[in-house]
Amino acid sequence: MICSTNNPAIKRYNYRAAVVMTLYVVFLLLAVWVFKLHPPTGVAAYALAVLPSLPIVGMLVVAGLYLAEEKDEFIRNTQVQAMLGGIGGTLAVTSVWGFLENFVHVPHMDLYLVFPLFWVFVGVSMFVVKLRYR
Amino acid sequence: MKSGRKSSAFRRYKTRSVTTMLLYVLSLAITSIGFDHFRLTGLAAYLLAILPALPILVAMVVVGLYLAEEKDEFVRSFWLEAMLWGIGPTMALTTVWGSLTKFAHLWGMDLFLVYPIYCVFVFIATAVLKRKYR
Numbered sequence: 164m165i166c167s168t169n170n171p172a173i174k175r176y177n178y179r180a181a182v183v184m185t186l187y188v189v190f191l192l193l194a195v196w197v198f199k200l201h202p203p204t205g206v207a208a209y210a211l212a213v214l215p216s217l218p219i220v221g222m223l224v225v226a227g228l229y230l231a232e233e234k235d236e237f238i239r240n241t242q243v244q245a246m247l248g249g250i251g252g253t254l255a256v257t258s259v260w261g262f263l264e265n266f267v268h269v270p271h272m273d274l275y276l277v278f279p280l281f282w283v284f285v286g287v288s289m290f291v292v293k294l295r296y297r
Numbered sequence: 298m299k300s301g302r303k304s305s306a307f308r309r310y311k312t313r314s315v316t317t318m319l320l321y322v323l324s325l326a327i328t329s330i331g332f333d334h335f336r337l338t339g340l341a342a343y344l345l346a347i348l349p350a351l352p353i354l355v356a357m358v359v360v361g362l363y364l365a366e367e368k369d370e371f372v373r374s375f376w377l378e379a380m381l382w383g384i385g386p387t388m389a390l391t392t393v394w395g396s397l398t399k400f401a402h403l404w405g406m407d408l409f410l411v412y413p414i415y416c417v418f419v420f421i422a423t424a425v426l427k428r429k430y431r
Contacts, residue, residue, distance in 0.1 A: 208401045257409065273395055277392070
């Protein structure tokens with residue numbers, strides 16, 4: 164979301180995001196590995212299934228903290244616009260694809276892909292917003 | 298918030314929203330009846346399937362128009378905050394549910410439900426923020 168800078172809020176965001184994303188990769192590999200080799204059952208299965216999504220939730224907290232800590236109103240405003248553009252694009256795709264799945268049985272899109280899709284649209288929106296204010 | 302509700306931008310938003318939601322109900326009924334009574338294939342099936350998604354896309358444009366037209370800075374930032382708060386729990390829910398579906402074989406959730414879920418969370422955020430700014 165943010166490139167290198169001297170802005171302390173962005174620095175903290177980059178650091179926290181790196182930690183959370185590292186945790187995501189570790190938890191995801193762990194979950195895939197355990198489900199493949201020793202498939203758990205009951206509560207253990209649910210707990211392990213939820214494990215990779217925890218850093219994702221953490222990433223949302225990191226983004227929220229950044230918006231709260233960012234002192235530069237202009238930068239904050241561009242990030243907010245990019246995030247709103249991101250949710251708009253995500254909801255458009257999930258609505259269209261959801262109805263296509265329901266009525267014409269196109270390939271199923273897994274629900275956990277909604278979050279990466281959101282960030283792709285945030286990236287696209289950020290590009291558009293930057294072009295607008297250039 | 299009361300002044301925002303009476304603003305001409307909000308009145309236009311309400312009229313457009315109601316129109317869009319009526320179109321949504323109508324298009325959903327047309328699509329359901331179409332697929333129930335006719336054996337649709339190819340392009341016709343795809344077009345009819347995405348028909349109910351179109352008013353949803355228009356609803357997002359309606360929100361964007363309202364944010365652009367709203368002159369009251371406080372009301373505008375109030376809605377922006379509520380919309381941002383809606384993103385977090387929506388992404389958290391879809392990610393957790395997606396992981397549970399993928400790994401623990403929990404029943405899948407239809408993708409087109411992401412939009413109403415987001416709206417519910419924005420509504421909850423609105424209620425919380427109203428209390429905060431009361």
